[in-house]
Amino acid sequence: MILDNAISRAEVRRLVIPLQAPVHLGSARITERTYVALRLTLTDGTTGYAYGYDRGLPLFEIVSEAARRYLGNTLRDKKKLALTALGPTPAPRATMVRGVSLCDIALWDAQSKVEGLPLHALLGTLRDRVELMPVIGYGMTPDVAAREGEALAAKGFRTIKLMIDGRDLSFDTAVVHALADALPSNVRFGLDAHWSWCRAAEALPWCRLAEETNALFLEDPVAPTGWRVAAELRSRTSVPLCLGEDALDVASLRDMIEGCDILRLDAAASGGIGYALEGLALARGQGRSVIPHVFATLHQHLGFANDTVERIEAILPELGADPIDAFLMHPMQIEDGMLVAPINPGAGVTLDWHSLERFTTHQEVLTR
Incomplete structure (x- = not known):
């Protein structure tokens, strides 16, 4: 068998x-x-x-x-x-x-x-399209943010994630406002702070920036172990918070739920596909949505098989920041800002x- x-x-x-x-x-x-x-x-x-x-x-x-x-x-x-x-x-x-x-x-x-079968079919396909969220933030300046944001919006992307510095509020304010001003009204953006702060008070000025620019979310304001700080911060801001990409297991993910509105799952860091399926069930039970962390050709299968996944994140190949993508036998298929469900058997990770x-x-x- x-x-x-x-x-x-x-x-x-x-x-x-x-x-x-x-x-x-x-x-x-x-x-x-x-x-x-x-x-x-x-x-x-x-x-x-x-x-x-x-x-x-x-x-x-x-x-x-x-x-x-x-x-x-x-x-x-x-x-x-x-x-x-x-x-x-x-x-x-x-x-x-x-x-x-x-x-x-x-x-x-x-x-x-x-x-x-493709993995999404093995899991039970629900849809054949899911939104793709490209990441920007490498070599950022206000001009670069505006230019890259405009280009992605013109390609049909509906959400963009911007990696911010998290240390220089004046610089981040200029970059975030440049991106917000460059995007059409139907395109949103989220912010990734990469664990920049240790206390809620430190993060609040950036939360206010996210609020005033109508950011879709603020990701990783604190480290995963700081979920209690995130819970406090969540009570003091209206911007949705994201946590979870470096969770050790489902138990730690359950703790993080108290401090976030959106869970970040990474099958490659926290326990594999089995862990991710448990995380999706947890998110659904707690009324949270999910955005998986990078590795789009793998995590897209979760999105095609589970509507708790609201979008899939990707570092696009043209950025050149994730060079292993060039060695994938079955790269992402993108149409009008959406990922198209693959038909190739496997989990989308076959390498040359x-x-x-x-x-x-x-x-x-x-x-x-």
């Missing part, structure tokens, strides 16, 4: 991919991106893929250890493996969750291929494994 297929081989790679041109985010100059990619092979030869950002973690070693715990187990064991591979005690779980995330995604990718070899700095091959 399909679910009796077992994992016979795991290949883990650390990839360092240079950007075609450097980009700037605040004071940081980014010239390359580091990822860890995983390819699992089943006994029938089917391969499943996954990848995630390195984020300065020893992610190569973490994924290798997680994959070792998956070897020899079957597709049927996905849910059990996502628990047991975290380790027998609580201590390693905060670290191991990112390794388990990639293993779980790769298994769902493999199962979808064995079934001959051979072409990525030249960017590999570490590799481990595990066999049963």
Whole structure:
């Protein structure tokens, strides 16, 4: 039977991919991106893929250890493996969750291929279009914000996310107002603060900026562990808050709900597709909507299968800030600002494994 297929081989790679041109985010100059990619092979030869950002973690070693715990187990064991591979005690779980995330995604990718279905169909397709929200914010100035916003609106995008500095209110005010003034009335924008503040009082001036410019949301005003601060902030502002992209598990996501109106789910960081499905159920039960965090070719499947997802975020390929996109075998399909449901079997994460070899700095091959 399909679910009796077992994992016979795991290949883990650390990839360092240079950007075609450097980009700037605040004071940081980014010239390359580091990822860890995983390819699992089943006994029938089917391969499943996954990848995630390195984020300065020893992610190569973490994924290798997680994959070792998956070897020899079957597709049927996905849910059990996502628990047991975290380790027998609580201590390693905060670290191991990112390794388990990639293993779980790769298994769902493999199962979808064995079934001959795109992941959204395996989950139960509800719609064939979902809104795409492009991200801007690299090398921002007021002129750049206005120019990029106008260009995206002209392409049919209805929502844009702007990454702000979060330290210089005068600068952010100029950039946000430039974007707001450049957009037509039917195009909205949200703001991403990247954990800029520790106390509600620090965040309030930016909340007022978001309110006066009619921003759709303010994302990550505080770190995930600061959900109580976010809850206080939420009571003092009318702008919707977003939290959740770095949740450790569903329990921590449940805490974050108190401080947000929109949940951010990241299958590649917090437990895989199984975690994301639990997060969607939690969001629905608590009356929250969901915007998944990047990796649009993967997370789009959640949007096509669940209407709790209000839109899908993406760093568009033309920005050049997420270079692994160039190695995806099935890139996003976009029409008039909307993602179109893919028909290819899998979870949308199949990589050109051979072409990525030249960017590999570490590799481990595990066999049963």
